């Protein structure tokens with residue numbers, strides 16, 4: 080038995096590209112950091128980024144925002160979700176998702192996940208019928224796209240709209256269609272741990288001009304909506320500009336400058352993430368005690384993190400595995416923890432709405448582990464990480 084230790088950091092991202100640093104310095108030298116503070120014919124970094132992201136994503140409209148969470152909140156508000164409205168969402172997601180529903184006065188209706196961490200479409204169908212919810216906030220949690228054709232069929236049958244939370248699927252595809260292009264709108268994050276890094280930031284995309292006009296005014300555009308890079312025509316603002324409150328959630332020029340040079344590198348980075356993911360997954364599947372989620376043929380993933388279960392373990396075993404891997408430099412997050420910790424929390428700790436019974440999700444999460452795969456890791460690092468996990472699963476197995 081080896082006692083090798085991994086020395087890398089699971090929270091260390093790559094540096095911002097030099098070109099982006101130069102662009103950011105140029106914005107600072109100009110003094111014009113606010114997105115609407117433009118010289119004569121200037122388009123501005125934020126508007127240019129909106130145009131470029133819309134083109135990359137294949138969406139008609141794109142609005143740059145201060146965070147991914149803000150893009151969800153504004154998306155829900157622009158979809159006219161209000162006080163007391165039920166909103167279907169995944170029981171397995173991160174805190175900003177139910178948080179955004181609560182921020183608009185909505186009531187989350189949590190839907191079970193299956194063993195591959197995808198939304199359970201039968202439970203979705205049942206809860207859509209029971210609750211009468213008119214909106215699904217679909218979280219593509221940890222990049223596991225569900226059967227999007229099946230999901231959209233349930234949506235059509237039950238008459239609810241879909242807003243996609245693509246915080247973990249920027250660049251992923253289902254049957255060659257990019258995630259975010261299935262529902263009426265999609266929300267993206269450019270927070271440090273996602274697929275582009277501006278510290279904080281987000282995008283809202285859609286093909287619906289009236290929805291996008293509402294979102295633009297909500298984002299705090301004042302009457303500068305004509306200074307956007309991928310927004311709807313003026314006529315869509317005629318009534319909306321008097322009706323929507325300003326929620327001040329704009330993206331500034333500095334962050335946009337940091338993001339623009341990252342966009343052309345995204346496809347290459349996706350291939351790099353997938354190489355890291357595949358290295359870890361290829362090792363973990365060799366151990367019969369470990370269940371790695373199945374990745375369907377229809378999915379083109381972005382493997383920026385990996386999840387696996389050790390179904391035979393009890394809570395003490397899961398804690399022991401987390402501790403021992405940690406002692407060897409491998410930081411696992413365990414979704415079965417009753418106490419929220421770091422970025423990780425479960426539906427049981429979102430006590431600002433009524434608790435809901437989710438036996439399948441709870442059973443799956445009770446032995447679910449999660450690990451980031453930052454691009455500062457090499458495939459050799461990933462091999463070592465996988466070896467350490469395998470070795471320690473061996474020591475804690477009942």
Ligand SMILES: *Cc1c(COP(=O)(O)O)cnc(C)c1O
Nearest residue numbers: 146147148173175244246268270
């Ligand atoms: C990060 C994240 C968000 C929100 O993004 P922020 O930019 O951090 O506000 C939303 N949903 C999921 C699943 C996330 O991981």
